Amino acid sequence: xxxxxxxxxxxxxxxxxxxxxxxxxxxxxxxxxxxxxxxxxxxxxxxxxxxxxxxxxxxxxxxxxxxxxxxxxxxxxxxxxxxxxxxxxxxxxxxxxxxxxxxxxxxxxxxxxxxxxxxxxxxxxxxxxxxxxxxxxxxxxxxxxxxxxxxxxxxxxxxxxxxxxxxxxxxxxxxxxxxxxxxxxxxxxxxxxxxxxxxxxxxxxxxxxxxxxxxxxxxxxxxxxxxxxxxxxxx
Amino acid sequence: xxxxxxxxxxxxxxxxxxxxxxxxxxxxxxxxxxxxxxxxxxxxxxxxxxxxxxxxxxxxxxxxxxxxxxxxxxxxxxxxxxxxxxxxxxxxxxxxxxxxxxxxxxxxxxxxxxxxxxxxxxxxxxxxxxxxxxxxxxxxxxxxxxxxxxxxxxxxxxxxxxxxxxxxxxxxxxxxxxxxxxxxxxxxxxxxxxxxxxxxxxxxxxxxxxxxxxxxxxxxxxxxxxxxxxxxxxxxxxxxxxxxxxxxxxxxxxxxxxxxxxxxxxxxxxxxxxxxxxxxxxxxxxxxxxxxxxxxxxxxxxxxxxxxxxxxxxxxxxxxxxxxxxxxxxxxxxxxxxxxxxxxxxxxxxxxxxxxxxxxxxxxxxxxxxxxxxxxxxxxxxxxxxxxxxxxxxxxxxxxxxxxxxxxxxxxxxxxxxxxxxxxxxxxxxxxxxxxxxxxxxxxxxxxxxxxxxxxxxxxxxxxxxxxxxxxxxxxxxxxxxxxxxxxxxxxxxxxxxxxxxxxxxxxxxxxxxxxxxxxxxxxxxxxxxxxxxxxxxxxxxxxxxxxxxxxxxxxxxx
Numbered sequence: 090x091x092x093x094x095x096x097x098x099x100x101x102x103x104x105x106x107x108x109x110x111x112x113x114x115x116x117x118x119x120x121x122x123x124x125x126x127x128x129x130x131x132x133x134x135x136x137x138x139x140x141x142x143x144x145x146x147x148x149x150x151x152x153x154x155x156x157x158x159x160x161x162x163x164x165x166x167x168x169x170x171x172x173x174x175x176x177x178x179x180x181x182x183x184x185x186x187x188x189x190x191x192x193x194x195x196x197x198x199x200x201x202x203x204x205x206x207x208x209x210x211x212x213x214x215x216x217x218x219x220x221x222x223x224x225x226x227x228x229x230x231x232x233x234x235x236x237x238x239x240x241x242x243x244x245x246x247x248x249x250x251x252x253x254x255x256x257x258x259x260x261x262x263x264x265x266x267x268x269x270x271x272x273x274x275x276x277x278x279x280x281x282x283x284x285x286x287x288x289x290x291x292x293x294x295x296x297x298x299x300x301x302x303x304x305x306x307x308x309x310x311x312x313x314x315x316x317x318x319x320x321x322x323x324x
Numbered sequence: 325x326x327x328x329x330x331x332x333x334x335x336x337x338x339x340x341x342x343x344x345x346x347x348x349x350x351x352x353x354x355x356x357x358x359x360x361x362x363x364x365x366x367x368x369x370x371x372x373x374x375x376x377x378x379x380x381x382x383x384x385x386x387x388x389x390x391x392x393x394x395x396x397x398x399x400x401x402x403x404x405x406x407x408x409x410x411x412x413x414x415x416x417x418x419x420x421x422x423x424x425x426x427x428x429x430x431x432x433x434x435x436x437x438x439x440x441x442x443x444x445x446x447x448x449x450x451x452x453x454x455x456x457x458x459x460x461x462x463x464x465x466x467x468x469x470x471x472x473x474x475x476x477x478x479x480x481x482x483x484x485x486x487x488x489x490x491x492x493x494x495x496x497x498x499x500x501x502x503x504x505x506x507x508x509x510x511x512x513x514x515x516x517x518x519x520x521x522x523x524x525x526x527x528x529x530x531x532x533x534x535x536x537x538x539x540x541x542x543x544x545x546x547x548x549x550x551x552x553x554x555x556x557x558x559x560x561x562x563x564x565x566x567x568x569x570x571x572x573x574x575x576x577x578x579x580x581x582x583x584x585x586x587x588x589x590x591x592x593x594x595x596x597x598x599x600x601x602x603x604x605x606x607x608x609x610x611x612x613x614x615x616x617x618x619x620x621x622x623x624x625x626x627x628x629x630x631x632x633x634x635x636x637x638x639x640x641x642x643x644x645x646x647x648x649x650x651x652x653x654x655x656x657x658x659x660x661x662x663x664x665x666x667x668x669x670x671x672x673x674x675x676x677x678x679x680x681x682x683x684x685x686x687x688x689x690x691x692x693x694x695x696x697x698x699x700x701x702x703x704x705x706x707x708x709x710x711x712x713x714x715x716x717x718x719x720x721x722x723x724x725x726x727x728x729x730x731x732x733x734x735x736x737x738x739x740x741x742x743x744x745x746x747x748x749x750x751x752x753x754x755x756x757x758x759x760x761x762x763x764x765x766x767x768x769x770x771x772x773x774x775x776x777x778x779x780x781x782x783x784x785x786x787x788x789x790x791x792x793x794x795x796x797x798x799x800x801x802x803x804x805x806x807x808x809x810x811x812x813x814x815x816x817x818x819x820x821x822x823x824x825x826x827x828x829x830x831x832x833x834x835x836x837x838x839x840x841x842x843x844x845x846x847x848x849x850x851x852x853x854x855x856x857x858x859x860x861x862x863x864x865x866x867x868x869x870x871x872x873x874x875x876x877x878x879x880x881x882x883x
Contacts, residue, residue, distance in 0.1 A: 224400030 110168025378436025434786030551770025567609025592628025631710025
């Protein structure tokens with residue numbers, strides 16, 4: 090059954106709540122007892138959010154402004170999350186399956202180290218989309234992220250598979266240290282593909298090319314500094 | 325006052341092999357029964373339990389710029405939360421622990437002393453600030469000398485008086501404990517992008533060779549009469565075929581002697597015991613090294629045992645760290661410590677199915693098994709070989725062939741042909757392993773009141789829930805490992821700090837430092853020091869650490 094969660098108030102500090110569609114399988118009372126962090130305190134979800142049941146799918150509807158709620162959909166494996174507002178950082182981190190739809194904007198660290206599933210953002214996304222978490226060697230490995238608006242810097246850093254589509258513009262350092270997968274940008278962006286070893290970056294608008302890429306039939310291939318075979322091309 | 329009743333004591337320094345006896349503690353020292361009033365004592369019932377001195381780690385990287393840079397560049401290490409703030413401080417870290425975590429984890433394991441093995445003299449203040457943040461244990465730090473321009477200059481001039489003065493001055497200024505030498509000459513060559521390849525290569529820009537640096541520093545160290553000997557990290561570390569350089573370096577101790585201790589300690593020898601010409605045909609040189617060490621009575625070594633899992637390579641050996649980075653492609657940080665030394669840091673993981681890592685693991689054990697127990701101390705060169713929290717694993721492995729056979733079946737079969745580990749039947753006794761982790765490292769460092777339980781020793785005691793009279797260490801290795809992992813009691817300076825494997829009290833140990841300034845004419849070197857300070861980023865007056873800045877300094881004066 091779908092569970093609808095609504096914030097009761099404006100959050101003074103960020104909430105860390107690993108809300109996944111698994112919650113939809115629980116009773117309303119159980120969902121209210123789910124432990125979340127409010128700042129440095131552990132509280133029950135029911136203290137901060139209103140919870141209601143609706144329909145019978147494995148689905149979570151987050152109704153309202155969740156821009157100060159982090160880790161939504163982290164580690165989810167199936168089911169669906171619909172956010173009727175914006176989300177905070179680390180949304181969809183480490184997710185392996187299912188679908189997240191964000192009607193507003195997404196903050197930084199969207200879909201980090203994602204290994205499956207789909208994320209759709211109707212608004213804009215922040216920095217570090219689909220990249221590796223602090224200190225890790227590999228970012229996103231599979232799945233798809235679609236951003237209808239713009240995205241920030243470091244999109245697809247250390248990406249090793251999967252697909253990121255940005256309908257608007259993106260910032261600098263796109264696909265840095267990328268190893269595999271595809272990044273498609275319909276607008277323009279800044280520096281692209283530093284230390285790229287593999288994968289493909291397609292850009293429709295303008296972008297800044299590093300001098301370490303060779304022009305070939307396939308597009309620009311590099312980064313030669315790391316003997317990379319990544320491809321940057323326009324479409 | 326403490327009365328430890330009916331414990332089964334193993335105390336190699338005092339030749340006590342598993343005897344049931346009582347111990348008495350007063351004012352942080354172990355005292356005779358007659359010195360305490362029994363009715364005032366807190367009684368610890370240790371019947372059927374093993375009572376030994378607190379562990380002494382003579383070589384670990386626990387404080388200073390290297391481990392701190394390691395922490396900065398490895399945020400993933402900080403995801404493991406070990407303790408949430410409350411009665412004790414918050415601690416995090418997987419293998420690279422935060423300062424309080426280092427103290428707590430040592431204490432839980434029954435260790436009470438640990439020495440930072442490489443302190444650039446100019447970084448002494450940082451090292452001491454960080455040592456002061458480590459609770460529970462006694463500490464010290466070894467300043468590095470093997471690549472310092474001033475050292476080279478004294479040796480070039482063949483001026484022993486000047487060299488002695490410099491060593492005494494620098495140890496006093498850095499509140500250090502002894503003379504550490506890291507890849508002598510090699511780190512200076514690295515300033516020009518190179519390295520030294522043999523003991524007789526000339527150091528760029530100076531008319532000295534690694535051989536001269538080592539022998540001159542041994543001579544200076546012995547003439548000053550420092551408690552610890554020269555502590556050498558050999559040239560060519562991590563290079564296949566390097567075991568010959570190691571043997572040549574060990575032989576440099578010939579001709580020197582000291583009644584109390586060794587004259588040369590060669591550290592983390594595992595990293596310097598490779599045969600072969602490349603990683604494709606690398607093998608073990610442990611047996612040859614063991615033969616040489618066993619034949620000499622003035623040299624000791626420590627193992628540098630790798631532990632499978634995560635680790636971080638961090639040494640003052642900057643050129644080695646660069647080649648490691650090139651070899652495995654991991655992140656790399658380089659440090660250039662002005663005219664004194666350098667360093668590098670590279671994250672690493674030891675995997676059982678990787679032939680090279682399995683080889684390193686086997687060589688470490690070979691050294692531990694083949695070298696006389698009175699000459700090899702147990703270390704992992706934390707965090708280079710892995711966490712010190714796995715010392716119990718190494719202890720259990722040394723004591724049980726059965727455990728080794730089990731572990732050997734899990735690692736890459738390359739070790740079967742490249743090392744002699746499978747054919748080694750040696751099983752160290754509990755007495756020998758206690759010696760390798762307590763009395764021997766204390767003796768190597770020259771700490772007379774550590775590592776034993778005789779009258780007058782520091783009351784650093786570990787009690788384990790293991791009856792040595794009823795345990796067959798060869799068969800019951802799982803129990804041995806588990807029991808050494810967490811001490812039933814850890815007593816530091818007479819205070820109970822760990823009970824049942826849990827922390828009960830936070831204490832701060834002392835920082836040992838050596839003052840040998842009376843043994844040399846410091847003025848002999850001052851004009852040179854003043855001149856060199858034109859090239860330092862700090863003024864001479866701001867260089868070094870004052871004793872009053874240290875939380876609990878313990879000065880050891882050499883007279």
